[in-house]
Amino acid sequence: xxxxxxxxxxxxAQSSVPSEVKARRRWQLALFIxxxxxxxxxxxxxxMLVALFLSMTDAPIRGALTWQGLNNxxxxxxxxxxxxxxxxxxxxxxxSILLTFAIPIFVSILLMEMPPNVMRVMMILWFxxxxxxxxxxxxQYLYNEQFGLFQWxxxxxxxxxxxSFLSSQNWVLLWLILPSILxxxxxxxxxxxxxxxxxxxxxxxxxxxAGFWRKIWTISLPRLRPIIAMTLLFAIIGSxxxxxxxxxxxxGGPNGASRTVVMYIMNILNNARYGDATALAVMLxxxxxxxxxxxxxxxxxxxxx
Amino acid sequence: MSSVQLENVVKYYDSALLPGAAPALDxxxxxxxxxxxxxxxxxxxxxxxxxxxxxxxxxRPDAGRIFYNQTEVTQIPTQERGIGMIFQDYALYxxxxxxxxxSYYFEVRKKTEEEKQQRLKETAEMMGIGFxxxxxxxxxxxxxGERQRVGIARCIVRDPNVFLMDEPISNLDAKLRERxxxxxxxxxxxxxxxxxxxxxxxxxxxxxGDRIIVMRAGRVEQFDSFDALYYTPANLFVASLIGxxxxxxxxxxxxxxxxxxxxxxxxxxPEALAHTLPPGRLRLAVRPEGWLVALQPGDGLALxxxxxxxxxxxxxxxxxxxLGGAAINAxxxxxxxxxxxxxxxxxxxxxxxxxxxxxxxxxxxxxxxLF
Numbered sequence: 023x024x025x026x027x028x029x030x031x032x033x034x035a036q037s038s039v040p041s042e043v044k045a046r047r048r049w050q051l052a053l054f055i056x057x058x059x060x061x062x063x064x065x066x067x068x069x070m071l072v073a074l075f076l077s078m079t080d081a082p083i084r085g086a087l088t089w090q091g092l093n094n095x096x097x098x099x100x101x102x103x104x105x106x107x108x109x110x111x112x113x114x115x116x117x118s119i120l121l122t123f124a125i126p127i128f129v130s131i132l133l134m135e136m137p138p139n140v141m142r143v144m145m146i147l148w149f150x151x152x153x154x155x156x157x158x159x160x161x162q163y164l165y166n167e168q169f170g171l172f173q174w175x176x177x178x179x180x181x182x183x184x185x186s187f188l189s190s191q192n193w194v195l196l197w198l199i200l201p202s203i204l205x206x207x208x209x210x211x212x213x214x215x216x217x218x219x220x221x222x223x224x225x226x227x228x229x230x231x232a233g234f235w236r237k238i239w240t241i242s243l244p245r246l247r248p249i250i251a252m253t254l255l256f257a258i259i260g261s262x263x264x265x266x267x268x269x270x271x272x273x274g275g276p277n278g279a280s281r282t283v284v285m286y287i288m289n290i291l292n293n294a295r296y297g298d299a300t301a302l303a304v305m306l307x308x309x310x311x312x313x314x315x316x317x318x319x320x321x322x323x324x325x326x327x
Numbered sequence: 328m329s330s331v332q333l334e335n336v337v338k339y340y341d342s343a344l345l346p347g348a349a350p351a352l353d354x355x356x357x358x359x360x361x362x363x364x365x366x367x368x369x370x371x372x373x374x375x376x377x378x379x380x381x382x383x384x385x386x387r388p389d390a391g392r393i394f395y396n397q398t399e400v401t402q403i404p405t406q407e408r409g410i411g412m413i414f415q416d417y418a419l420y421x422x423x424x425x426x427x428x429x430s431y432y433f434e435v436r437k438k439t440e441e442e443k444q445q446r447l448k449e450t451a452e453m454m455g456i457g458f459x460x461x462x463x464x465x466x467x468x469x470x471x472g473e474r475q476r477v478g479i480a481r482c483i484v485r486d487p488n489v490f491l492m493d494e495p496i497s498n499l500d501a502k503l504r505e506r507x508x509x510x511x512x513x514x515x516x517x518x519x520x521x522x523x524x525x526x527x528x529x530x531x532x533x534x535x536g537d538r539i540i541v542m543r544a545g546r547v548e549q550f551d552s553f554d555a556l557y558y559t560p561a562n563l564f565v566a567s568l569i570g571x572x573x574x575x576x577x578x579x580x581x582x583x584x585x586x587x588x589x590x591x592x593x594x595x596x597p598e599a600l601a602h603t604l605p606p607g608r609l610r611l612a613v614r615p616e617g618w619l620v621a622l623q624p625g626d627g628l629a630l631x632x633x634x635x636x637x638x639x640x641x642x643x644x645x646x647x648x649x650l651g652g653a654a655i656n657a658x659x660x661x662x663x664x665x666x667x668x669x670x671x672x673x674x675x676x677x678x679x680x681x682x683x684x685x686x687x688x689x690x691x692x693x694x695x696x697l698f
Contacts, residue, residue: 222418222493225385230432230485231406240431244422 070307077304081296094301104302106278107286108309110195114268114282115261118199123257125203127250130212131238141213148209158270161201165271188272191279198268198280208253215249216242251321258317262310283309329396329488329521331359331382336391338374338381338545351377352388353545361396364515364522365550366536368529368568374545375525379491382523384408395488408489411482411520415494417474425462425469425477432485450484453517471499472507479514490515490522497526508534529569541565558694563686566612566679572645572656574679577611579651586611588651592628597675603690608683615645617677617692618657620669627670630655637661 077094079087098104133141164171165187176182188194223241232240243250265284268274274281274289281289283306290299338352351374359365367375380386382393384405393401400408419428429450433443451458454476461473469477475495482490496507508531515522515535524535532539533553541548541556541564549561553569560566566574580587584601586609587593596604621627630648636656637644644663645656650671657671680690 220414220416220418222414222416223420225380225383226412226414226418226481227420227431228385229383229405229410229412231435232431236435240420240423244420247422 073300073304073307077297077301079297081300083294083296090297094297095305098298098302098305103278103281103286107281107283110278110280111262111264111282111284114195114199114264114280115258117195118202118261118264119254119257121199122202123208123254126209127212127243127246130209130216131242133209133213134216145210145213154266155270157201158267162271165197188280189276191276194272194276194280198271202267208249208257211249211253212246215246219245254321255314255317258313259310262306262313330361330394331489331521331523332394332397333357333382334392334394336381336388336393338377338386338388340377350389350545352381355391355545355547357540357547357550359521359523362519362521363537364524364535365538365540366532367523367525367540367542368527368532369542369548371527373542375527375540375542376493377545378540378542379412379493379523379525382489383410383412383491409485409487410489410491411485411487413475413478413482413490413492413495415498417471417478417498419466419474419477419481421466424465425480428466428477428481429462429484431481446484446486450480453483454480454514472503475499475507476510479511483518487520490518490520492522492524494526495524496531497528504531511535530571533569539569541568554694559691560679560688562688563610563612563681566681566688570614572615574612574614575650575653575655577613577651577653578683579609579611581606581609588628590651592651594628594672595626600675600680600690604680605689609689610681610683610686611673612679612681613655613673614677614679615656615658617674618655619672619674620646620657620659620663621672622664622666622669624670625672627672630657630669630671632667632669635659635663635665 076087078092079090081087133144136144163169167173167184167187167189170187172187173185176185186193187197190197219241223245224237227237227241263284264282265288268280268282269285269288272280274285283302287299287302287306290302333355336352336355337350339348339350353374355378367378369375377386381388384400384403388401391401392399395408420431423431426447429447430443432438433446447462451462458476458480461469461477466474466477478495495511496504499507512535524532526532526535536553538550538552539556540550543564549556549565551559556565556569560569563576567576578589581596581601581604583606584596584598585593586596619627628650630646630650632646632648635644635646639661642661644659644661646659646663646669648655648657648669655671657669659669677692678690679688679692681688
């Protein structure tokens with residue numbers, strides 16, 4: 023920083039270089055900042071403020087706005103489907119963080135113990151650029167109650183009675199999350215993080231007699247901490263906004279048992295209740311904000327830094 | 328305390344299992360005496376780190392046997408061998424302060440609190456003044472030199488039989504490196520622990536080691552004291568690795584008493600020396616102090632001096648130039664006049680002659696008898 027400041031101050035220190043040079047530098051600096059600022063403003067802050075405003079109007083698609091105050095929020099709070107959607111979203115987020123965030127850490131650690139070739143193949147498999155639609159269709163087939171592979175395994179191989187899979191109100195969320203273990207994996211981040219840990223750390227611990235688990239606990243996890251912190255935050259934010267996959271797989275069924283908040287917002291939008299939809303979006307925003315804040319408090323800044 | 332012996336140790340890496348691949352360690356046989364500090368020096372990839380890891384038990388040899396104090400340890404896991412290892416990148420445990428790094432071993436081995444405190448106290452005393460202060464600090468806030476002190480203490484705290492150091496100070500800056508190696512030498516002679524010290528820096532190897540192992544391509548080229556390596560190198564590789572400025576190597580051809588360089592110039596060999604050498608192609612090697620330098624043409628060949636490097640602290644100077652296709656640095660007195668040309672002749676008693684093909688030594692000066 024000191025060196026940078028020196029460079030910036032250097033022209034002003036020389037009397038032969040007039041102040042317009044300094045002014046030009048400011049102008050150049052602004053050139054770098056303004057695009058980022060504009061982008062952030064028009065795609066971030068401005069829509070947020072407008073949404074907050076629209077959520078208190080009837081937000082018709084044409085014609086004049088009518089001020090509604092908190093009426094939209096009142097209506098949503100009386101709608102029993104809203105708390106249901108939030109409950110489902112929270113369960114979905116909790117389960118998917120547990121499975122798609124934590125499992126890859128341990129899979130990555132185990133992969134590191136494999137021969138380098140096996141590891142490389144696994145990394146490629148993990149991150150094959152799969153088409154979202156194609157894999158969704160594939161999973162629809164797997165879960166199909168008449169011809170699906172899982173049904174065949176359940177009945178023909180395991181000898182169980184026919185399973186209901188996605189049409190089971192109790193289990194639908196678990197079945198929906200299962201694919202994301204394979205489709206979404208922060209595993210590559212973990213693997214690169216693990217690869218950047220010098221071997222000597224493990225060798226030092228081995229000499230002292232540390233076993234497999236102790237090495238993970240005292241070396242791998244502490245060194246992965248910054249990566250874990252980042253992926254956890256993304257997992258929280260992403261899973262609370264889940265929409266595409268459950269929408270394609272179940273359309274929210276059966277009986278709304280897999281209808282997340284964003285899917286319900288979509289439903290309301292389809293009924294042309296734009297004010298209510300915006301109000302629900304603001305409520306979801308508040309939830310994500312609170313979750314992020316809790317995360318920030320629990321997962322304090324890296325003590326190493 | 329213990330001695331370390333290796334018997335025909337061979338080590339291949341997985342990636343080198345292709346036919347014709349060279350082993351990382353190629354039939355290494357050597358003995359390190361109890362309490363001795365031995366440096367291992369060689370170019371990168373010569374297998375010196377592999378040698379260290381194999382002795383440590385971090386790598387298992389594919390053939391051969393390893394003994395500590397005449398007890399075979401080849402199949403004994405590394406944590407039961409009682410060794411301490413120091414790494415180039417220190418490898419201190421992250422997210423722990425200095426003390427936590429030292430007590431790791433006691434936690435792993437489930438030792439009692441009293442034993443731990445006792446050893447920590449003894450170690451802090453041994454490490455010297457100011458060491459306690461490092462113990463309470465987070466590893467990330469320590470400087471390179473401080474980290475390495477904690478690294479050394481981490482090994483000492485568990486009272487190792489053998490100390491293994493893998494380029495322990497090459498990550499430090501030049502000034503700190505100088506200071507740290509003096510400090511390490513002091514500590515090592517205090518502990519009296521058998522030590523193997525791997526480095527790529529010959530100066531460091533000379534300074535740290537009672538004896539030096541010179542390695543190339545998985546083989547031990549020579550294992551001896553510095554004087555023996557310097558005055559009686561086994562081959563041209565050892566001769567050119569040891570000594571600064573490096574030895575000058577001149578390809579030559581002997582015909583009777585005449586030694587002809589590639590440039591066509593020639594010197595007359597003394598009769599006694601000429602009889603010990605085969606006729607034909609040879610390699611003449613001369614160290615900076617092995618030249619007879621004259622200002623007048625006599626028996627010497629003309630060397631066009633590019634510059635004279637005067638080292639006032641060493642009370643010496645070097646005349647640099649090219650002769651017979653080789654770079655020459657001839658030692659001259661500090662007050663040697665500035666000149667564009669000198670006349671050189673090897674001091675035959677102090678020069679080296681090597682076989683042209685297999686580079687083995689044909690004539691070496693021999694260790695001078697100083698007393």
